[in-house]
Amino acid sequence: MRILVVEDARALARSIAEGLSEEGYSVDLSHDGEEGLHLATEIAYDGIVLDRMLPGLDGLTLLRRLRQGGRRTPVLLLTALGELHDRVAGLDGGADDYLVKPFAFEELVSRVRALVRRGLGQADNRVVLGSLELDLGARVASVGGVVLDLTAREFALVELFALSPGKTFSRTAIAEKLYSEEADLDSNVIDVFVGRVRRKLDAAGMPGSEVICTRRGEGYRLDPAAAAAKGKR
Amino acid sequence: MTLRAKIVALVVGLTLALLGGLAAFLGGSWSRWSLDTLDAELTDRAAGIAARIEVKRDGRIEMEGGEGAPRDTSHPVRVIGPGGEIVGHGTLPWPSPESGAVTVQGAPDGPWRVVTRRLPAGEDEGGGRHARAGVVVQVAGQEAPFAALGERFREGLLAALVGALLLGGVAAALLAHLSLRPLRRLATEVESIGATMLDRRVGEDGLDPELRHVARSFNELLGRLEQAMQRQRQLVSRASHSLRTPTATILTRAEVALRRDRSPEEYRAALADVAVAARESSTLVTHLLTLARLEEPRANAVRQPVPLEPLAAEVARLLAPRAAEAGLAIEVDVPGGLAVRADPATLRELLEALLDNALLYTPSGGRCGVRAEPGAGTISLSVWDTGPGIPVAERGQVFDRFFRGVAAQGSGRPGSGLGLAIVKAIADAHGARLTLGERPGGGAVFSVELPLGEDGKVSGRAQVGSSRRGATRTRP
Incomplete structure (x- = not known):
């Protein structure tokens, strides 16, 4: 899941990015409105954490332009203005959620998680595909009750597939979702990565290469039928 | 006293003064007129009596109709003959024959008016009658009937006055009530406007x-x-x-x-x-x-001569560690002996804030400094730097609270956006002109024009030629 953080207070932006990365998100950072709008328009983020007061282009204007451009990316507005009419203005401006500074980081994480989930049409934190179960809140995946030993990024890959079962993701799309802009990737990094996840699924008794199958020339997809079939066994 | 009470009091007072004055005038006139009338009547009677008087050759006085003439008890008469013979009736404390028309007191039945007439000479028609010259006729009449009438007249006036006062008071109260009604409505409207409804306005239609x-x-x-x-x-x-x-x-x-x-x-x-x-x-x-603190009215009240050189040196010394950290040099170019009239504590804050600003935004390796130059009755104290300067477009706003220029925002430096607002507040409190300009060769110059301190004048001018003598230099 890829998140954009637009926040001009650099130390704050840095720690939000760090915390979210450790939660398995790939995070892009921007310190001003113009650049933030450009990034948000160009890249299909799963969520945007947007500061309301920014130099150059302020957060509300950025949000309005983004919505006018047709981008429905879920947005969590951060603000230091706690008054009611500011909240209303933020939500009316097209924000999906609102958080007043200073905030507890746990709250930011759970709001971002809910934001991303809602953006993907997922109502709660539990995703079940046959015997494969994901707890998006605890960032834990299990097969038939046995917990898989996944890194944050590996979990993010399973999550990406599981939230859009049957959808084919190109290597570029996967790289975009799992790595932030700064990461310089070799073309086969994703293949190696998918291979590792498949092996971990195999180890848990689920045929990895059938569940995450290769579409030659296109990329990878999660086969819901395969996951369900193995689940019945 | 309410406005309504004032209006009522004013109307009642005016009515009282006008009608009271009128009543007093009418009362006085009445007394004069009644006395005049009585006097005229008595004079008439005296003339009638005089016509009936006969002075015999022996000087005796005889009245037509004789002694048996009916006596009018309401109008006592006394006639004094030329020889001092007195004829008449009625007992009164008669006034002297020399008086004209007078009022006599002392009679048991109230005051009497007495008209005295001395018959003039040459009125003798001859034919057995002797001249009546020198005969004095005094006729008296009671004042009481006139006085009673006057009393009634005055009572009537008083009643009219009281009536007019009551009517006037009520009318005034009513008028006040009516004319104050829109004012009360206005008050109610104004009262209903709370602190959160300041966008509301009072209705101006239908008002006088x-x-x-x-x-x-x-x-x-x-x-x-x-x-x-x-x-x-x-x-x-x-x-x-x-x-x-x-x-x-x-x-x-x-x-x-x-x-x-x-x-x-x-x-x-x-x-x-x-x-x-x-x-x-x-x-x-x-x-x-x-x-x-600066917003408090009593802040900045102190004014005393502040020697500039020690002040600038001290502030530079205080900020030296910060300057070293930022890789900057602070240069102090303030001639010794210059003094301004100011509050030493806030002037120091002003200098600190200006230097702080210079240290924040001047890139490492640059310089900044304090200068003082005497002018006509003032001293211009300025702080300069070799930083990027302040764009012309932003110069009007840099002293606003929380304003941070584009360069300041982009710099990521931790300015509060209040330093220059503090400078402005202190300069304003001193009534000093604060200007912002460009340093030749790049950078910003902030100048404050402060009035000369008492002892700054003479020694300040003397120092101008050798101004560098007082200069100190702080190197990182």
């Missing part, structure tokens, strides 16, 4: 011109209040933003750092960020408190 003026004044006042409140709200929300951002940084940085075990380097980096943010919020709080 005078009250419309009042309503308009109210509305203008409301407009000014609304603007002031809006500015205040903006300030509060900016202050809130400026306070919450470093707090959020501290909290988030610490919470994220504590989420898992980290290397000492990572902890150190987190703590460094926390320290910077904490310093930022502490500076902000200090600046806000300084501004609040």
